[in-house]
Structure formats: structure tokens, C-alpha cells
Amino acid sequence: MSAVPDTTRVILALQQCLPSVMRWGGAVARRMRQYNIAVDGKSSGNANTDALTLADLTVQELLIAALRDADPVLRQVRVQGEETTGDMSRFAKDSSLAVAIDPIDGTKQYRDRTGNGYSLICHLHDDFNPLYSLVFAPDMGPQGTWVEVTPTRIVCGPDDPDRTARQVLDTLPDLTAPRTSPGAGIYLIGFQHRDAQRAREVDALPWRNGTLAGRTSDEMQGSIYPLMSTGEYIGSLIHSPNIYDFPVSMHIARVRGGDAVWVHNGQPVDYRSLWLDERAGMLRYPGIVACSEDPDVLQALCRLSADWNPVRYAD
Numbered sequence: 001m002s003a004v005p006d007t008t009r010v011i012l013a014l015q016q017c018l019p020s021v022m023r024w025g026g027a028v029a030r031r032m033r034q035y036n037i038a039v040d041g042k043s044s045g046n047a048n049t050d051a052l053t054l055a056d057l058t059v060q061e062l063l064i065a066a067l068r069d070a071d072p073v074l075r076q077v078r079v080q081g082e083e084t085t086g087d088m089s090r091f092a093k094d095s096s097l098a099v100a101i102d103p104i105d106g107t108k109q110y111r112d113r114t115g116n117g118y119s120l121i122c123h124l125h126d127d128f129n130p131l132y133s134l135v136f137a138p139d140m141g142p143q144g145t146w147v148e149v150t151p152t153r154i155v156c157g158p159d160d161p162d163r164t165a166r167q168v169l170d171t172l173p174d175l176t177a178p179r180t181s182p183g184a185g186i187y188l189i190g191f192q193h194r195d196a197q198r199a200r201e202v203d204a205l206p207w208r209n210g211t212l213a214g215r216t217s218d219e220m221q222g223s224i225y226p227l228m229s230t231g232e233y234i235g236s237l238i239h240s241p242n243i244y245d246f247p248v249s250m251h252i253a254r255v256r257g258g259d260a261v262w263v264h265n266g267q268p269v270d271y272r273s274l275w276l277d278e279r280a281g282m283l284r285y286p287g288i289v290a291c292s293e294d295p296d297v298l299q300a301l302c303r304l305s306a307d308w309n310p311v312r313y314a315d
Contacts, residue, residue, distance in 0.1 A: 005097055007097065011131060014122070018122055019134065021062060021066035023136060026120055028059060029110070030138050032054060053107060057103075064081065076095055078091060100243050101122050102121040104119075116221075135223070136159070137222070141159070179231030183227075183231060187238070188216055188238065190239030199215060202237060235253065238288070258293030259295075262285075262288070273285070288308055
């Protein structure tokens, strides 16, 4: 049985280790994006899920090596990578804490060079909640954009390579308080060939002085994590989200007093009830999940989608 790691020490170690290596990984991703680096490897039938590049594999290798070589306490946690590469055997197998990694979130957009919303993501969690999240979107803004979430603080803003990544994060504005006038955007993904249809159904939901605004991955400009942090988007509605990227949205919502819930019963999402999607090689939350810092938005999304098909694949 592995030793139970100290959560505070693990978070501090991640805060010291990850920012610089994620900045390096972002630079690698920007450079590799100039070339044809697509590879085969996934066959779920969904273009967003199946996109895979050498950058995904390279950046994950880099992130896992950095975790391995940093504070020894990090070897006491489990590592869950969206890809299969990296020296994962060096980490605990049965720890109460885990670090989940999405080396390139938004790989299809990244590979096809159709937008700037791809990002590098790491987050720490226990069986119930995200505990620490770090996101770097290399092409959002002139030098990239950061999001960091701790149990008590959300920061988001531009990178500045003239300072260390940790120094930049320490001086970004605190955006923890719920937004006073958030945007109406709701990010939708995972409904296979019905993403656009589901987004238009969200468009019809009344909210404050108008309606909510459903946006698919093709319609959203940028990464959902900075957009939720700054209040441009108020939440998401996702079919069977994976555990490597979605929990950052859940983390943002929960720090602000909101939640992420299963739409069929309104119960908070946790990490105990996961589904292994063998087609995509991913751990997922089963069914449809609504996420927002605003309880009224959560209720509206649940009412809309409670009867939608909870099965991800039609066959």
C-alpha cells in the first residue's frame, strides 16, 4: 500500500514544477504545429476524439518526466495520461491522489491549424474533487495565456517570457469571485454528429436578459478554461467528458460556488464512477454532465438534457 501523500505539499510541488515545463511544452507545440505531425492511434469514429499528433506524445513525455524528476512527493500520486507515453511506472498505483494530463487539449483544431484554443492541461484530484489545475494555451494572445486554480483562488491572464512562469502566475489578477455580468456562452461537445443541433437547443434557453448561447468546438473562439475564468462563458454541457481536461471547468465552477452534475439526477460528479471508453482509450464520466458557477444555469441545462440519450455511441 502506498503512503498517503500530503495534499498541501503535493499542490506546492506542482505549483513549483509545472509552470516552467508547461511553458516549454507550449513552445514545443507551437514549433511542431508548423509541420505535418498527425499520427494514427484512435478509432472511436469521432474526429475531435481521434485526432492525435506527435505533439501530444512529445508534450506528455515531457510533462511526466518533469513530474518524475521534481519533488519526490509527486511519485506518491498516480498519473493518468490521455496518451500512453511517458514513464508512468515510476508513480504510485493506488494513491488517493492522481494527476491527470491532457498534453494537447483541442488536438483536432491544433492539427488542422483552424484556431488558437488548444492548450496543455494538468490537474490534481482525489476521489471527489479537482484540487489543483494548471492550463497553458500557447496561442491565445501574443505569448500565451495561463489559468491556475487552487482550492481558494482562480487566476487567468497573459504570459510574459521576461519573467519566470511562476512569477507571472503569482502576479495575475485574482478572478475567484463569481462574475457580476458573465457572458451567456455554453460549450458543448461529445454529442457525436449532433453537437450543432444540441447547441441550437441551448440557444433557446432563457437566461437573464436574453438566452444562453450554445457553442460547439468549431464555434468557440479560444479555450474554454480562460473563457470560463474571465466570465465570457458561463458553463458547459458535455456528453461523457473525459477526466483529463473537463475537470478544470468543474474546478472553476466549484471554487466559485457552482458545480458539475449529472443531468439525469442533478448529483455532483465525482471520480469514483468512471467509464473506460476503449474506443478512444480514455477514462470518462458516464452520461451527460452540466457545469456552471450559476445554479440557475445548471438547472436549465439539466431540465433541457435530462431525457437525452446517455449512451455515447449509437452502435
